[in-house]
Amino acid sequence: xxxxxxxxxxxxxxxxxxxxxxxxxxxxxxxxxxxxxxxxxxxxxxxxxxxxxxxxxxxxxxxxxxxxxxxxxxxxxxxxxxxxxxxxxxxxxxxxxxxxxxxxxxxxxxxxxxxxxxxxxxxxxxxxxxxxxxxxxxxxxxxxxxxxxxxxxxxxxxxxxxxxxxxxxxxxxxxxxxxxxxxxxxxxxxxxxxxxxxxxxxxxxxxxxxxxxxxxxxxxxxxxxxxxxxxxxxxxxxxxxxxxxxxxxxxxxxxxxxxxxxxxxxxxxxxxxxxxx
Ligand SMILES: [Zn+2]
Numbered sequence: 044x045x046x047x048x049x050x051x052x053x054x055x056x057x058x059x060x061x062x063x064x065x066x067x068x069x070x071x072x073x074x075x076x077x078x079x080x081x082x083x084x085x086x087x088x089x090x091x092x093x094x095x096x097x098x099x100x101x102x103x104x105x106x107x108x109x110x111x112x113x114x115x116x117x118x119x120x121x122x123x124x125x126x127x128x129x130x131x132x133x134x135x136x137x138x139x140x141x142x143x144x145x146x147x148x149x150x151x152x153x154x155x156x157x158x159x160x161x162x163x164x165x166x167x168x169x170x171x172x173x174x175x176x177x178x179x180x181x182x183x184x185x186x187x188x189x190x191x192x193x194x195x196x197x198x199x200x201x202x203x204x205x206x207x208x209x210x211x212x213x214x215x216x217x218x219x220x221x222x223x224x225x226x227x228x229x230x231x232x233x234x235x236x237x238x239x240x241x242x243x244x245x246x247x248x249x250x251x252x253x254x255x256x257x258x259x260x261x262x263x264x265x266x267x268x269x270x271x272x273x274x275x276x277x278x279x280x281x282x283x284x285x286x287x288x289x290x291x292x293x294x295x296x297x298x299x300x301x302x303x304x305x306x307x308x309x310x311x312x313x314x315x316x317x318x319x320x
Contacts, residue, residue, distance in 0.1 A: 044059055057251075068288050068299065069176050071099040071307025072270025072280070074163070074214065074239035077104055077111035078133060081274035082115055087118040089128025093277055094122060100304055103212075103268075103311070105163050105191065107133050107151055116156075120316035125161035126191055129179060136165045139175065146178045151187055159314040162191025163214050171201035176208040180205045189235075189310065194229065212310070215239055216265070220252040228261045239268030255294070262298050264309040267291075 085093075093276050094102055104110040104123050107130035115123045129145045130136060149161070161183045166176055170195070183190050192202060193214040201211055201292055212294045216224055216236035226232055238244055246252040258265060269283045270276065291299035 056316060057308070064106050067098050068096055068291060068303045070284055071266055071304040072099045072102040072269055072284075073212065073237040073307050074265040074270045074284060075102045075280075075292060076106050076128075076163075076271050078272075078274075079108040079111060080115070080133065080273070080276060082111060084274060085277055087114040090115060090277065091122060093280050094119075097281040099280070099284060101307060101311070103162070103191070106137065107131065109156075113156060116219055116316065123157070124159045124311050124314050126162055127156075127158045127188075128162065129164050136152055139164065140166065140170045140173050142175060148181060149182055152262065157316075158186070158188055159311050160189040160191050160212065162189075162212070163193050164191070165193045166198045166202075167195050168197045169201070171198040172205075172267035172317060177205060182208065184209065187313075197222065199227065199231075199234070203233075205209045208244075209233060210310070211235070214268075215241055215270075221257045225257055225260065228257075228264055229252055235266065235306065237266050240272075243247045245286075245293070248286075248289040248293065250293045251310040258298060258302065262301050263306055263309070265302045266304075266310075267302060 057244065063277060072094070099122070101124055102120060103113055103126055104112050105126035105128040107128055108125060112123070112125045116125050129139050129149060131148060135142070161179060164179070168177065180190065180202060188211045189212050190202060191212045191214055192199060195217060196219065199211060199213060199217065211232045213234060213236045216238060218241065219227070224236065244250060250258070267287050271280065271282050285305070291303050294302070
């Protein structure tokens with residue numbers, strides 16, 4: 044054995060490791076925030092490392108303010124799917140609907156960077172028809188962006204009335220119960236649901252019958268998410284990924300793969316990072 048074959052052998056050995064790791068189900072985390080109060084204690088490099096170590100292959104990230112998302116995109120364009128949040132800082136989540144300056148902020152950001160989605164925004168009931176949210180929906184339509192909505196049923200209905208062709212990712216599956224979700228998913232083919240910050244679909248590591256039936260009826264519409272709404276939640280990404288794999292293992296493998304990552308990958312298949320990033 045000469046040096047060259049030794050080196051080739053060593054190379055082959057290092058290549059096997061990621062493949063063994065890939066036996067662990069990769070995840071598309073559809074609900075990540077990297078907001079301003081997380082930046083100092085968790086620099087972008089460390090944040091990306093947390094995601095990679097957890098086996099997250101892609102993450103839909105939105106931040107208050109948007110610079111957090113941009114920093115992560117710059118660090119890992121292959122991993123981060125950027126979403127534009129209408130909040131410049133924490134605390135705007137209940138005031139943005141009446142804040143005209145939000146429109147300008149969105150327009151400026153959309154002119155400067157590329158995004159795959161707008162959100163996550165908080166929007167309830169008749170507020171969805173106020174001028175600022177209407178403008179946000181129009182911008183999403185113009186730029187072909189998915190709407191990531193933390194909303195009740197009423198607001199989701201109003202968003203679809205404004206743009207019947209909208210693609211909506213319903214944050215936390217609206218905290219709705221399986222019966223209500225079934226009704227909404229049957230009615231709207233462009234509605235997807237993330238399962239962030241809830242555990243009723245698999246808290247014990249097993250999937251309850253009513254959720255199993257719902258996932259089976261709509262295998263293409265659900266995805267998982269951690270929701271790092273506070274900086275501390277970043278340290279929950281790995282345990283959350285582990286728990287996610289546990290309850291997904293209670294489903295048929297093809298369905299588990301869809302919910303685990305394929306549905307997210309499919310919804311955002313058109314997303315390409317800018318070449319210069
Ligand atoms: Zn959130």
